[in-house]
Amino acid sequence: MSVLKAESISKEVTSPEGPLTIVREVELDIAAGESVAIVGPSGAGKSTLLALLAGLDVPTSGQVWLAGQNLTALDEDGRARLRAERVGFVFQAFHLVPALTALENVMLPLELAGRRDAQAHATQTLERVGLRARTGHYPRQLSGGEQQRVALARAFVTRPAVLFADEPTGNLDAATGKRVCDLLFDLNRDLQTTVVLVTHDHALAARCGRALHMDGGRLA
């Protein structure tokens, strides 16, 4: 069953040289539980496509359906609410809130969704990524690998339908990157979450069920 569907989406921006099409008529259909890698050279439009699929940005034309909802028909707050309920994110730069502890960072999406059991649930998820002892630490007190594991815990804690990851291992050394990937796919398998990730890392792409190649704004 399809959980994420793009129907002929394009994204055009205005640049000093005139209009520039970054994503060009992309068609995509991803089933629940699937893991998909989007690969391609720098500037191919991978991150923009990810942003469009996750509802962080809106396409100039075309439609995106996420968990049965037409993203392009929702306003900014409507898309935010849908993300709170159905979507998780992992970023290359981790993007933890510096003012919050590891535990509070993981609690954040649960609290945004209005969940009352946020603390217990977040503690449990941190334990799952092996950071039970680090709950009270602030991001700057954690190593890069630990920060990304907190980010993974934050992404999975709401049991999202889809997890989007943008270069999740890009800021990590090979060994740490591998450990984070193992964890990502374990969670993907255990929680039956659909994973869509953008990467340069061929090894990581190879571990996904499907790899889509992108170049010049089109899917090959």
Added chain:
Amino acid sequence: MRALTIALRTLSREWRSGELGVLLLALTIAVAALTAVGFVVSRVSAALDLQASEVLAADLRLESPAPLSPDYLAEARRRGLATATSTGTLSVVFHGDASQLTAIRAVSPSYPLRGVVTVAPVAFGPAAPATGIPARGEVWAEGRLLATIGAAVGDEVSIGAANLRVSRALVTRPDQGSSFTELAPSLLMNVEDLPSTGLIQPGSRARYAALFAGGRGAVDAFKTWIVAHKQRGERVLDITESSPQVKSAIDRAGRFLSLASLVSVLLCSIAVAMAARRYVQRHLDAVALMKTLGATRAFTLAVSLAQLSLIAAIAAGLGSAAGYGAQAWLLHALRDLLAVATLPPPSLMPIALAIITAIALLAGFALPPLLQLSRVPAIRVLRRDVGPPPLVIWLAFWPAAIAIVGLIYWVVRDVALMAGFVVGLAVFLALLALCGALLVRFTGSVRGRVGVAWRYGIANLARRRAESVVQVVAFGLGIMVLLLLALVRHDLLEDWRASLPVDVPNFFFINIPPGDREAFLATLREDGAEVSRALPMIRGRMTAINGRPLDELTFAKEDGEGFANREQNLTWSTELGADNQIVAGHWWRPEDTGQPLVSVSTEYRDSLGLKLGDALSFDVAGEAFTVKVASVREVKWDSFQPNFFLVFPPGLLDATAGTWMTSAHFAPDVRRPIAKLVKRFPSVSVFDIDSILNQVRGVADKAAVAVQSVFAFTLLAGLTVLLAAVQTSREERRFESAILRTLGASRRTVRAGVLAEFVTLGLLAGLLAALGASVAGYLVAKHVLDVRYSFDAWIWLWGLAAGAALVAGGGWFATRSVVNQSPLLALRGG
């Protein structure tokens, strides 16, 4: 609720980033500046309200410069009202050779009808309510009078021709606020002793009062009767109109101090805007992330607003507490100027003002950037170059303008005054900003000629030009006001005193009976005094201008009504003194003798809007006559010669009963025979000009301390602007300092560079302050005091030193952690 939880959770960590601290400091200082003045005004006004009935010592009071008919008292008693009388005059009280001009009040046994007189067994001893009035042969004298003349309770003092024993020290009396001079100390005596003093002669300057008290209805009915029967020149006062001058003076002073404190608020608002801008910059990523995780725009706005509201609430509390502390200091500075001994506690209104101030500053200066922050798109998590859409112009400008103008209106409650202040302040600040910008620009151009540390410092100033100008103006303004009040004011007063001739009269004598005139003047001369002209002094009232009664007229200036309605001191003279210059019309020619003409001073002409040929009608001792304005004189009042607004030609008023006045100069080494004079001529009132000038200077000094205290907040506000500006550039500075140190600069060199930057900034602020204070001093010297302005190098030295020390100290404090950080950590972004 969720927003509040997250806001509270992040607040303690946010605190370390600094801008919330600056925000808190700026709001606290703004609130403290406004509430300090608010508390003072509220306490003084409350004291005046409480004392309203006591101010009259009665429910109803009839006052007159002439003795009152006993019929009033008889009628009041017939109606069942209690009555008392009080006669006030100014005279010199002696103890041996020591003397002091004193407000003497002779009262009848039932005085006061309302309120209480408090006395002490010794001067400045513990006060207790008195029973009755001083017995015959005794007086109650205020502690400061006793201190001045070196007398104690139990001693005998001379008042006019009488010797009376001081039996108590007078602490307060109910109607002290309504006497003619608040500066002179008071003395209370029994009315039965008044004739033996010889103070009251026909034509003497005295104020007679009849006091009435009773049931509300009876008092109101009697008031109606007395208003219908009172004579011209007699004034009825009840508690609704007691001491209107004092109230309006307090009101004006309060408004002035509030406006002065608004300058600090304005500077603090700049710091708020800077801190808010940094808050927004630092939160762009966090808000984009929250949105990515599903937060709505309203939610992210609610988190920021909750944090800032909490800061505002804390600032309102801290600022009110600081304001309360500052008002105690202000009242201490002003203590001798206030006629009230104890003040009631302040009202809570200033706290409401505190909360409104904090909210208004946040709403005006922080809300627009926060609204912008909430519009940052979620995609920023993937593309850091994406920021929020630019702030709409109206949103960037109008809330701030509305907040400031609203606060100004709240303080002045007068649209015209508000408009004047806003325009005046805008022009003044624009002028300062222009000077500041020129100074910063000039400094930037000399950086090629200085060493590396200074070059680095000056380069920083020039690069952050807008911030530099704001800081130069903020500090410059604060230092300028302090220089003006501390140094320029003193210089001007000294210049003015130095401009007076050495033989300028130092004593005034009024109430000289016509029969004693020659003997009095001869005695003065025998005693070695240089006597100026003697002029007659006749009292009258103006009744109409050009045939129209005064109450139908409106006047050219605000004080015109006061000029027209008050009791007029009239004189006639053949000679035009050297200190008078005719600016229109002509002085008396022989043929003008006895003609219905008058010469008016320029002040009189301007306030009443008079011109040559206008007809002025007067009532002098019941006789009505009309005269034409024949000339206008410019009077040099600081000659300390007898001078009058209205001078008639000889032959018109010669027959009217009056007294004479003159002034005299006693050389410093001549023993001043004032005691002997007063004993021989008891009705003559003596004014020691030196002591009056000292009293005036005392008042000015205290008022200056109060204004300086309010402007001290301006300096604190300037420091906050500096902190905010340093906060804004903190990351940039950290990075630069790391680069410099990586390139081999020692920590000392980097420190020297930062110090050079702030010292230069402080020197520029000091330069601007000294320039502004000197220009203001020059303008006052030239146009107000008419003296030559002398250059004072101290103004420039103090200005530069204060600016450099203050700004360098503040800047060093704000940047020390940045400079001291290891380059590796900074380059790693740690």
